[in-house]
Amino acid sequence: MPNIIKAQNEEQFNDIGAGIIASLLQSNPKALLGLATGSSPVGVYGRLVELYKEGSVSFAEAQSYNLDEYVGLPADHPESYRRFMDEKLFNLVDINPENTHVPMGSSPDPEQAAAEYTQLLQQAGRLDLQILGVGLNGHIGFNEPGDELHGFTHVVTLDESTRQANARFFSSIDEVPTQAITMGIASILHAKQILLLVRGAEKAEVIARALKGPVTTHCPASLLQTHPNVIVLVDQEAGRLL
Numbered sequence: 581m582p583n584i585i586k587a588q589n590e591e592q593f594n595d596i597g598a599g600i601i602a603s604l605l606q607s608n609p610k611a612l613l614g615l616a617t618g619s620s621p622v623g624v625y626g627r628l629v630e631l632y633k634e635g636s637v638s639f640a641e642a643q644s645y646n647l648d649e650y651v652g653l654p655a656d657h658p659e660s661y662r663r664f665m666d667e668k669l670f671n672l673v674d675i676n677p678e679n680t681h682v683p684m685g686s687s688p689d690p691e692q693a694a695a696e697y698t699q700l701l702q703q704a705g706r707l708d709l710q711i712l713g714v715g716l717n718g719h720i721g722f723n724e725p726g727d728e729l730h731g732f733t734h735v736v737t738l739d740e741s742t743r744q745a746n747a748r749f750f751s752s753i754d755e756v757p758t759q760a761i762t763m764g765i766a767s768i769l770h771a772k773q774i775l776l777l778v779r780g781a782e783k784a785e786v787i788a789r790a791l792k793g794p795v796t797t798h799c800p801a802s803l804l805q806t807h808p809n810v811i812v813l814v815d816q817e818a819g820r821l822l
């Protein structure tokens with residue numbers, strides 16, 4: 581069973597999340613980090629930036645691989661995940677920009693970009709820590725629920741519910757991309773350790789289903805039950821049913 585940690589408040593959530601990443605970097609400065617976007621990791625990245633400024637953590641030798649990216653948004657689009665990572669973390673710490681990897685959603689050939697990302701991950705080897713969030717429909721990365729899941733990085737058509745959930749970040753639903761590139765389930769589960777970050781009352785039901793319900797492709801986050809080293813960090817609201 582995953583190790584479930586319920587944070588008392590936002591500050592503790594961010595401290596614990598950032599602490600796990602910082603301890604990894606302290607013991608292994610060359611760590612391979614799998615990173616995620618979304619609202620749940622934002623405060624954790626903010627706390628990591630503080631730890632960097634205090635001199636307690638360095639990313640100088642680390643490598644990062646992001647989970648996913650929208651197809652069709654230029655890298656500098658305000659809602660692209662590349663821009664999110666640059667603004668929330670990469671530009672604020674000492675990571676070498678060349679060591680930060682995000683799928684190339686702006687590529688004219690997204691299928692090719694996905695295949696190249698699979699190769700890149702294979703060359704990198706096992707990620708030391710994969711950060712994850714969970715979608716309201718149980719997706720991890722952008723691996724949407726369905727009859728089958730893909731192992732490696734691939735182009736996915738986003739569920740209408742996912743587009744609706746993410747529409748708040750765009751000026752209208754029509755602006756939300758219809759496709760994304762995402763790491764697949766095999767790549768995610770290949771990480772040595774997984775840290776799933778979940779915040780907010782609206783996630784209580786899905787996280788309970790993912791951790792206590794059946795392991796099924798219809799709830800991709802339930803596959804985390806098959807991984808031997810998962811930490812689930814929830815706030816009080818998201819952890820209500822755990």
Ligand SMILES: N[C@@H]1[C@@H](O)[C@H](O)[C@@H](COP(=O)(O)O)O[C@@H]1O
Pocket residue numbers: 616617618619620621647648712713714715716720721722742779
């Ligand atoms: N593609 C991302 C996911 O990787 C992320 O896990 C999810 C939940 O994010 P939040 O942290 O906002 O709940 O949002 C998006 O859909």
